[in-house]
Amino acid sequence: MDITAIWKPEYSVGHQEIDAQHKYLFELWLMLDSIKDQEDNHLSLEQALLSLFDYVEVHFANEEQYLQPHPEFKQHQQIHADFIAQCTTFMEQFGRDALDTHTVVDYLRNWLIEHIVETDIRYFRELKEHS
Ligand SMILES: [Fe+2]
Numbered sequence: 001m002d003i004t005a006i007w008k009p010e011y012s013v014g015h016q017e018i019d020a021q022h023k024y025l026f027e028l029w030l031m032l033d034s035i036k037d038q039e040d041n042h043l044s045l046e047q048a049l050l051s052l053f054d055y056v057e058v059h060f061a062n063e064e065q066y067l068q069p070h071p072e073f074k075q076h077q078q079i080h081a082d083f084i085a086q087c088t089t090f091m092e093q094f095g096r097d098a099l100d101t102h103t104v105v106d107y108l109r110n111w112l113i114e115h116i117v118e119t120d121i122r123y124f125r126e127l128k129e130h131s
Contacts, residue, residue, distance in 0.1 A: 001030060006109070011116050013124040015066065021059045022116055028052040029109055036101050045101065049094060052108070053087040060084070063120070069131075070123050079119060083111065 006026050012019050032048040035041050060080040067073050093099040 001033065003027060003030065006030065011113070011121075013116065013120045014128065015124055018063055018066065018120070018124070021062065022112075022120075025052070025055060025059060025112055028055055029105075029112065032108070033105055036105050046094065049091060053084075053091065056087065057084060067123055067127070070127055072123075076119065076123060079115070083115070 003023060003026060006029070007023050011022065013022070028048070028051050032045070032052055035044050035048050038044065060083075064073075064077055064080065067076055070076070090099060090104055
């Protein structure tokens, strides 16, 4: 699978920098997806999860700078904070070998797509409409 199999033009929020960051999140997800079925993958899985979760935080902080003027900014920030908390829980579970990798890989893809399509796109559109 490559980026063209997972990134679709309808995921664009109409902001070049944010779209590029979203694509990079999918690149990191693809890395994770390609590692999940390898043998003796504990270390590489940990690296792939950490790479994705670290970049999620960098990306959210960046995206929030643009979203700050939106009247429902606080709600969006809360959604981001909840997801970061979820990622922290996943790493804790991974640490005690209690993480179902396949479930998490699916969850992460679905969350990213849903969040972009249902939340990010709306926020960026409304910001544009009111500027
Ligand atoms: Fe977002």
